[in-house]
Structures are given as structure tokens and as C-alpha cells.
Amino acid sequence: MTRIDTDVLVAGGGVAGLTATAAFAAAGFRALCVDPVPPVTSAEADGSDLRSTAFLMPAVDLLARAGLWERLAPHAAPLRIMRIADAGGAPGIVRTTADFDSAEIGADAFGYNLPNWLLRREMVAALDETPGAELRAGVRVTGLTPRTDAALVTLSDDTQVRARLVVAADGRDSAVREAVGIGTRRWGYGQKAVVFTVAHAMPHQGVSIEIHRTGGPFTLVPLPDRDGEPASSVVWMDTGPRATALAGLAEAEFNASLAARSCGVLGAIRVTSPRRVWPIITQIADRLDGPRTALVAEAAHVVPPIGAQGLNMSLADLATLLELAATADDIGAPDLLDRYNRQRHRDIRLRIAGIDALNRAAMAEARPLRDLRRLGLATLHGLPPLRHVAMRLGLGALRPRGHADRH
Helix, strand or coil: CEEEEEEEEEECCCHHHHHHHHHHHHCCCCEEEEECCCCCCCCCCCCCCCCEEEEEHHHHHHHHHCCCHHHHHHHCEEECEEEEEECCCCCCCCCEEEEEEHHHHCCCCCEEEEEHHHHHHHHHHHHHCCCCEEEEECCCEEEEEECCCCEEEEECCCEEEEEEEEEECCCCCCHHHHHCCCCEEEEEEEEEEEEEEEEECCCCCCEEEEEECCCCCEEEEEEEEECCEEEEEEEEEEEHHHHHHHHCCCHHHHHHHHHHHCCCCCCCEEECCCCEEEEEEEEEECCCEECCEEECHHHCEECCCCCCCHHHHHHHHHHHHHHHHHCCCCCCCHHHHHHHHHHHHHHHHHHHHHHHHHHHHHCCCCHHHHHHHHHHHHHHHHCHHHHHHHHHHHHCCCCCCCCCCCC
16 A cells, blocks of 8 residues: 655545645645546536536635636636526516626626636646646545544555545535535425537627526526637526426427527527536535545535535635635644634525525516516615625635735
8 A cells, every 4th residue: 555645635626626736735735636537628528517617706816826827817708797687577588687797896807707627627737737736536535534633545546645634625425524424404496407508699798697587597607709609608497307308309499498598688599519417406514624624615515506606605615724724733633624614604504595595586486476586686786785785795705814825
């Protein structure tokens, strides 16, 4: 058995895990990332993640500190306006729109959107060039034994790693979370999301559009132009049976349904990628800390894809953990991890409550409930102070109060 030492072992090579590895390495720690599945770095490959991630500006700042943003920026589409459209009346017609403009709160953009498969491609390439960072793909955690001064982690390639801190970024069914005995609460909505990319006739002009009717929101998120055509990623949420049926339609039928559900907001529209189906749940871990272990991202919380909150909450976890580690003598000490749990868990609970309420409102089938949803949207948008507060709350607070490197 090979034995190695590291400061941080990151379990999980998704976007959050790769970011964590780069960020800890940039802060002067040795960081090893392991993931049982080799990263899929092409949109056309089997198993590619066709979802996109909207990084809000605090997250962009964190990516820059981690040395990742320079590689990502050329592939990113700015999100300058978040538009919510209510189509709860006659089919195919938007009856109310509300624009939340980043310029109103003094920002050039709320953030930037990138495809998840491309994020993995660029992040993996960046880790190859980052001193102190290592990615082992095709390797999983098979055992974890916390000790007073470190965790002993056994890997599937017959390596034993001694790590001062284990960061669990290994997803909603986290093996690391289970190994340290942390429970979760989970609930569903009877929903699934169909995700894919589209080309459309009209330029998006940096406007992300969330259209509410029934079953859940239909969201168009800007991407950079592709082959000279305006492009967006789509998350189409609906009841499980309807989402499954949509995903199985022939291309012509699917494009007709797509045109109707998009209400023509970007003109003629067609799908340009395979379709993937994702279950929609909410989940929260009972705690975010265990012996020598911190939970981040979907190991800690899962939310419906509304308001670009999911991964931005994940990077808020990471920013808090980095802030605490920056001045610590022992980055896996119980008191440090307890502070991490206390600082993050309350914010996560509050955001989950808000996202849960928004999703249930977006699912409304009955016409009176849709009309009530429309009234609430008009009220929120019609009061500038309330609108500005909502925009600032949506951005979150990722920036640590005082970040310092260990160099």
C-alpha cells in the first residue's frame, strides 16, 4: 500500500470539488482531489453534463483567487438582466414580465454563465498547471478513519492518504458524509428537469429568462454564440411524467413543444444538443462538519435550479472554509469545523426555504394560484427598494471578510 500526506483531500471531482482543489492550492495548501468517474470534457460524449452554471459575481471573485477565472472568462456569457415572465394565462402568451437589472445595484452583470462540461475541461487543465494541486480520476474513497491530528483515507487504488482536512464534495449521495455518520433531510416535488442547449433567432443580450406557467419554471440562460448563432442553455422543469415524456419525443415534436413553452421570447428556437433528465429534490445535511471533515456543495445541500443559487451556495461554503483555514494552525480542528457549520448552516436553511417556496409557486396548476403568483411578482418588481434588496440577497455573500494566503 502506498502512503502519502496532504493538507486537504477533496472527495468529488465535479465543479465544486475542482474549484475547492484549485482554491486550497492557490492559498498555499497541498490539495488532492479524487473522483471515481473520469471527467467528461466534451458536450457530445456519453455522460456529459449539459447543464450550465451561472456564477454570480461573488463566485467569480472566488474563481479568480483560485486561478481559474482567466481560463473560464473567454467562454462565459454575461448575465446582465434576470427576467421573470409569467405565462399563467392563455397558452403561449407572456402576460407579465419583471426585469431585475444589475445596473440598478451598480454592477455590470449579476454573473456569467458557462456549460458544465466546459467548466470541467478548463478546470482539469488548470489543475495540471497548479503547484500543490493533484487530480486522481477513476479513484474513489473506500475508507475514512479520523484521528486526533489527521484523517486516514483509503483509496480504491490501494493508496492511504493522511490528510489534515477532508472536504466532502462527492454529491447528494456522499459516501464521505455517510462514513462520518451525518444524516440528511430530503424531500421531492414530483418534478424532473429536462436540460439541453438551443439556438434561437433573436440575440439574448445578456438576459436570463425564467418563464412560469405550470409544473415548474422554464429557464433560458445565455451562452456565447455558437457557430454564428445566438445560444442559450435550457432547464425545463415539469412533473416527472411530463418531463420524461418530453425527453422521449422525436426532434420535430420536441422543437414544437419547445417553441410553445418558450412563448416565442427569443423567436424561432431549436434544440442543438442531446437532452438529459435530472430529478428535482431538496436536501440538507444535519450538520456540515464531522471529525476532520467538512461537507460542501451537494454533499451538504441540494436545491431546485432556481435563481442560480445551487452552485453559488456551494462556493459560499468553500469561501467560508477557506477564510477559516487561512489563519488556522490546524485546518481540521474540531472548533474550526464547528465554526464553519454554524456560519453556513443557517444561511443554507434560509435559502432552501426561499427556493422551496418559489418552486412550489412556479408549479401552480390552478388558475387562481397562477394569478396570485402574478400579483406577487408585480408587487416585488413594482417597489424599487424591495426589488433592490431581492437582487442583493440573490447575489449572496461569498467574499470572505479577510482572506489571506499561507505563502
